[in-house]
Amino acid sequence: MNELSLHILDICQNSIKANASLIQIIIEENTFLNQYKIIIKDNGYGMNKKTLSSVADPFFTTRLTRKVGLGISLFKMAAEMTEGSFVIESEENIGTVITAYFSHNHIDRAPLGDIEETMSILILNEKGIDIYYEHNYNDKTFIFDTREIKKVLEDIPLTDYSVIMWIKNNIKNGIENIQKEESN
Amino acid sequence: MKSLDDLKKIRDAAQKKVTMRGKNEGTRVLVGMATCGISAGARPVMNKFVEEIAKRDMNTVTVTPVGCIGECAIEPIVEVLQGEERTTYCKVTEEAVERIINEHIIGGKVVADYVIGKYRL
Numbered sequence: 001m002n003e004l005s006l007h008i009l010d011i012c013q014n015s016i017k018a019n020a021s022l023i024q025i026i027i028e029e030n031t032f033l034n035q036y037k038i039i040i041k042d043n044g045y046g047m048n049k050k051t052l053s054s055v056a057d058p059f060f061t062t063r064l065t066r067k068v069g070l071g072i073s074l075f076k077m078a079a080e081m082t083e084g085s086f087v088i089e090s091e092e093n094i095g096t097v098i099t100a101y102f103s104h105n106h107i108d109r110a111p112l113g114d115i116e117e118t119m120s121i122l123i124l125n126e127k128g129i130d131i132y133y134e135h136n137y138n139d140k141t142f143i144f145d146t147r148e149i150k151k152v153l154e155d156i157p158l159t160d161y162s163v164i165m166w167i168k169n170n171i172k173n174g175i176e177n178i179q180k181e182e183s184n
Numbered sequence: 185m186k187s188l189d190d191l192k193k194i195r196d197a198a199q200k201k202v203t204m205r206g207k208n209e210g211t212r213v214l215v216g217m218a219t220c221g222i223s224a225g226a227r228p229v230m231n232k233f234v235e236e237i238a239k240r241d242m243n244t245v246t247v248t249p250v251g252c253i254g255e256c257a258i259e260p261i262v263e264v265l266q267g268e269e270r271t272t273y274c275k276v277t278e279e280a281v282e283r284i285i286n287e288h289i290i291g292g293k294v295v296a297d298y299v300i301g302k303y304r305l
Contacts, residue, residue: 001223010222013251066254071219117231121217121249124234152191156198159246161238163198166191173187 003113004038004102007075009121011040011098014071016125018044018096023122024132027112029104031138036084036102036109043095052090075100082106115175116168119144123158123167133171140178144171201243210244211289212265217249220256225277229260232281245289258303264288272300 020042028037054060061069076086079100090096133144215230233247258274
């Protein structure tokens with residue numbers, strides 16, 4: 001996977017399977033400290049200690065259709081490749097938090113890529129999970145929250161395609177704005 | 185915020201549309217979106233479906249990300265469900281998406297070049 005947003009999409013599928021009703025995706029970019037941090041937090045059913053300890057093992061999976069599970073291993077590798085690190089914490093019936101630390105300017109740090117595509121696909125998930133997305137770029141912040149959007153939409157579903165198109169634009173412009181203002 | 189006003193306009197337009205929308209027998213498009221699918225390019229494939237369907241205003245078609253069916257080597261896998269009929273496409277590209285929409289979902293004819301039977305029996 002050559003984009004961090006692809007990893008985010010992949011990791012969030014775990015949250016969806018864990019019956020989360022809210023996924024929080026927080027990105028913290030700090031170019032002065034050379035940090036790029038991604039936090040993915042859900043309120044799903046979590047994992048017990050035994051599962052948690054084996055989850056980064058590529059030959060561990062809970063699914064029955066195949067014998068390998070690469071999602072978390074690949075994300076961990078992507079972070080470690082940039083001299084970063086990876087932490088996963090989980091508590092049963094409370095949720096799971098994944099934090100990946102990257103070196104911002106490392107040559108192997110993949111670009112974020114089309115996060116708006118990732119977000120639109122997450123919104124189209126069957127369970128109607130709420131998504132909170134926060135992107136910090138040095139001291140600027142962009143926030144997108146499906147709960148806020150739902151208030152505006154009233155009875156129109158979030159999955160209406162014209163709404164999805166608006167969401168994609170909103171996120172794309174939002175991130176461009178926080179990064180642009182910084183360079184002025 | 186200007187863009188929230190845009191969203192309100194979209195909402196109002198959609199509310200008018202809903203009243204015209206019948207209870208049509210819909211088409212469901214399922215796109216495999218597990219690690220294997222994502223690595224093989226399922227996200228741009230799904231995105232293409234969403235954009236084309238939005239562009240053509242095809243109200244009765246829904247696109248949903250799903251898990252993995254264990255045929256990871258021939259991802260991206262897309263299933264098209266119409267009534268009782270289920271068609272499984274594999275190694276789907278963005279160009280294939282256009283053909284699936286035009287020839288299958290609109291035209292009613294399965295796109296034989298991408299059906300799973302070409303790879304697995």
